[in-house]
Amino acid sequence: DEERKRGYAFVVWKDIARWFIVLLIGVITALIAFIIDICIEEFSNIKYEQLKKSVDKYVLLDELYIPYLLWVLSNISIVFVGSMLVAYIEPVAGGSGIPQVKCYLNGVKIPRVVRIKTLFVKAVGVICAVVGGLAGGKEGPMIHCGAVVAAGISQGKSTTFNKDFKVFQYFREDHEKRDFVSGGAAAGVSAAFGAPIGGVLFSLEEGTSFWNQALTWRTFFGTVVSTFTLNFALSAYHGHPGDLSYPGLLNLGKMEPFPFQIYELPVFIIFGVIGGLLGALWNYINFKLAVFRLRYVGEPWLRVVEACLVAAVSATCGFLMMFLLNDCRPLGEDPTKVPLQLFCADGEYNAMAAVWFQTPEASVRSFLHDPMGSYKPGSLVIFVVSYFLLSTWTFGLAVPSGLFIPNLLTGAAWGRLMAIWIQYAIPSMSINPAKYALIGAAAQLGGVVRMTISLTVIIIETTGQISNALPIIVTLVVAKWIGDFFNEGIYDTLIQLAGGPTSPLGTPSTSTQHLCVRIVTYSGFPVVDPPLADENEVTTYKRLRGMILRSQLIVLIQNKIYNENANTTWSNLKVDMNMFRKEYPRYPSIEELDISDWELTCTIDLRPFMNPSPYTLPHRASLPRLFRLFRALGLRHLPIVNDVNEVVGMVTRKDIARYRVWRHRGHMGMEELVLSSEI
């Protein structure tokens, strides 16, 4: 409507503004990612260097409990900060943020998920979590950060700071905002993994119902800008500004293209099976933990205590492994920054200490690139088991942390283990451990998240080698098949646990909250949403005339657009769009309205505001048909009419989302979800 009034120039202006916003989103997301990355790297270096000094000093005195305590204490204190922030300031910033973003993109609004405060807590929290030695990654939180940045910029105002910059007001509607948030999440993926194509595919796979070519292309532009900015910033930080040699944060190091033979296919399939099984187990444990937490660890202080406990356990695990597994290797080509001698002979270092005394990301790199004999199989077995358990315990704590890196690490470790065993079984072959470590990492991650094409592309882009695509794809296909046989991907599991669509804000209710509004525009043609509580006022023909949203009604009442007020004739109603935009997206609730007694008898002419031609469905339509309409059009509520277009009922998204079809272990069925209000 507005577009038609303002003509072509307005359309072009809006289009240019969209591209400009995407550019901004890409740049700012990349800069935030850059800051997070640098902080993590620098603080981790300081921490591990101090610890190393302390170990080197006390190992000679046989007082190793001192560095151990130092380690535990530093972990706990750092994690404490992050977890306090999450538990007391912004609980929605906990976890990886991907489930929340996924919910948001699918139209289910979780309160405060795209606020600036959330961004701040998320950024600081993830630095604390990773520096604090938890088995978590920074990639998921970065994706969430991208989404927040996108929401903030595109709306041009911030609720946290209570500021309204009065820019981009034309994008203040659900649909536009959602598109930008999807672009922001893509930019986040792109910055985290250096994967512009993967970012686009991620936002498609997780949030899209439609294929919209213009949007996809703009998103792609955003992801490229994001990768490029990050690359430039990191290159400049490392002293080679024009070089552009740091494409992403999750740098797995350049993999060589590894040739593979056709008889290796079964091996890849076996890796996929293992990955699928382990992933399903990981999800199962994590799910049980999440249920346990929902039930018994509700209090904020309990959540902080749990986070600190995990931090202590992580340090203890690491310390025991370093101490008990005397896995000594000669010093040499290993890229570790702080090799620890511990009980090893001179000129040797402790391999397990090397793995533990760096960020998990660096450990993944070590597993992928170290030569064949770098680790003892025994140490690897213990490492895989303990890290597997630690990571599934960590994910879901009250700190922002992702699951990509820990699962890649677990997978790379067992992949390397498999390589050693294959080498042992067939000594004549020359086995490339990097290949199997990479395949294992992909299989483990695929088994957990069950993302399909986007994960494949992300891994390919991260390793920078497209010629390795086929083994990775085969492994991921198998891992997903196997995993799906048992349960669903971790993100979907968490979303379903939280009951999916629960939104105190924004969902137009069809209930009878409307108190005083008597809609008597035409007594015979009511706007049937909301159905009139007062049946006597209308004739028996309750025909559908249009739909109006609760938020619109509230704004109307707030602005007192009553028929009884003389100035609200049709010609004075030019204000409409801006009136609604000013409040978006946090409309006042019904309780905040100040309604005097005389107003209770007033009427509102809803015709200029209502949607005059809502989509409807006849009452004999089947459920799949209903579902298809909801999904295809992204509806929130749908009036069901009978043969003469009288409203016989309403279906809301909540009604639909309660039911879901499951298919596991050779069975399928439909179950009704219990809706809770937390995620």
Added chain:
Amino acid sequence: DEERKRGYAFVVWKDIARWFIVLLIGVITALIAFIIDICIEEFSNIKYEQLKKSVDKYVLLDELYIPYLLWVLSNISIVFVGSMLVAYIEPVAGGSGIPQVKCYLNGVKIPRVVRIKTLFVKAVGVICAVVGGLAGGKEGPMIHCGAVVAAGISQGKSTTFNKDFKVFQYFREDHEKRDFVSGGAAAGVSAAFGAPIGGVLFSLEEGTSFWNQALTWRTFFGTVVSTFTLNFALSAYHGHPGDLSYPGLLNLGKMEPFPFQIYELPVFIIFGVIGGLLGALWNYINFKLAVFRLRYVGEPWLRVVEACLVAAVSATCGFLMMFLLNDCRPLGEDPTKVPLQLFCADGEYNAMAAVWFQTPEASVRSFLHDPMGSYKPGSLVIFVVSYFLLSTWTFGLAVPSGLFIPNLLTGAAWGRLMAIWIQYAIPSMSINPAKYALIGAAAQLGGVVRMTISLTVIIIETTGQISNALPIIVTLVVAKWIGDFFNEGIYDTLIQLAGGPTSPLGTPSTSTQHLCVRIVTYSGFPVVDPPLADENEVTTYKRLRGMILRSQLIVLIQNKIYNENANTTWSNLKVDMNMFRKEYPRYPSIEELDISDWELTCTIDLRPFMNPSPYTLPHRASLPRLFRLFRALGLRHLPIVNDVNEVVGMVTRKDIARYRVWRHRGHMGMEELVLSSEI
């Protein structure tokens, strides 16, 4: 319905069958691509070796007109075969096939586009076109081949051979078939370019309205199988079966990752601008030629003559260039198989002859990989101009040929030219000609086809280097922007020229073709589609009760399911699905029905067959709303109802597709397309 009746096992069986069909599609598409590729390569080698011998012989005798005539004649005779096949046997097999497949995937059926006969003509024709020296590629036709293979296998029957294998009958419906065809096209892309991810993105970008994760994943499986099979077959053919070193047919050769500096960005943008301008010009010329052909070159024999003329002109161009541009280079590292000495000194060869005496694909490789000084700038200028014109003339001839390779070749040539000029302008820099040739090729192709993310990924996968992604993306974004300012991508242009949705078959008509069928199930509740021609029979309430398709009506009449026939009580109507499936997709036309006089008074109970709850829209809905519903649900026809659910009209896809919005050169508007019946 059927699914519910047969229970879970049936659903699983269908799902497994789907995966199996996709596997078959991947394998067979790859094998066809393999055969086409081998034929082109072997025949081309034979042709050019003979020509070379002849040139070597007659150049000494100064009778060069003999090899010239030989060249022209061989070109004409080979192209003649291909063009005869297309012009007289299957006109729909001409061109690249991508517009046709795109139409099909968007629900517009062009007759015979997925028949086996089309596949045969396409495969033989493209071999003739490429061996015949036309400026065309084999990639587009391969995509079309993949689509035909998919349609054939998924339906388990062939109209060309009049065979019905009685398998996969459950997939005989539009929706399933379309999904498989989209997978087949993706497998074709994957085989042609060795680009599994690009193939998936292609099928998404060209054919998808919805994002369907299960379908995407299955498509991805198909593309991987296709790449893998082709790789295996080619490796086996070249003697290293297990090696898997031939990922795709369009092998541009391994590109080295080229480092780039930030100050090179403007250069990439300039390349994008040039590519966009040239692409828009190419499209414009091709469009004018297509209009000319529609008007004056309608007769099959004229089309054959035109193809032969182009073949002769191509040979002449090549010969003149070889003859007049004495671009001699020392023999050495060049990979050409048949270096021609011509007038060059001993130990040297003619660079232009090298370019012309090989398939266009090999020439692209030469431009991308030859060292800096391999070509004179002057020869390149002439080559670019002539090949640009030749390729735009060739695309649209009555032979199957694609536009990827010719445009890559043109672009690589001017990219290399730019590299030479840059080197000349800044002698101190060391310029990598391969980099600029690749960027030029991408820009030119992007300017012509205006595909976005899929083209980017295809180019990245073809060159096997993901680290070159950023320059390619920047170039493609700019090329698309610039090109879109002037006109649309070549495929869309061609589709619009043909008027888009024209389908003599399959579109359920709502007109009054229904002759004798009086729908008097309940006289008061008509199935309002088709609207009753006879108004007297019904009461005034023409309420919508359901929808039925023309094809269903015809089958019903053919099977004489009249109420007057005693055996068609409700309980006997179990046959329904198979009855309809048997005829799919070529239902008999209304004229083929044999209806006796007494049948004209019969009635049919349509209730078991009709769709009882069609989607509808109220008559005051806006056009965007209507459009959104059509696009989102992939509708073909939509009844428009008034407030009491009486049908007031019908909107069909044809009505909608007639209008399109254009935006070029700072204007926008809506135009009504003239519908023709040919593409």
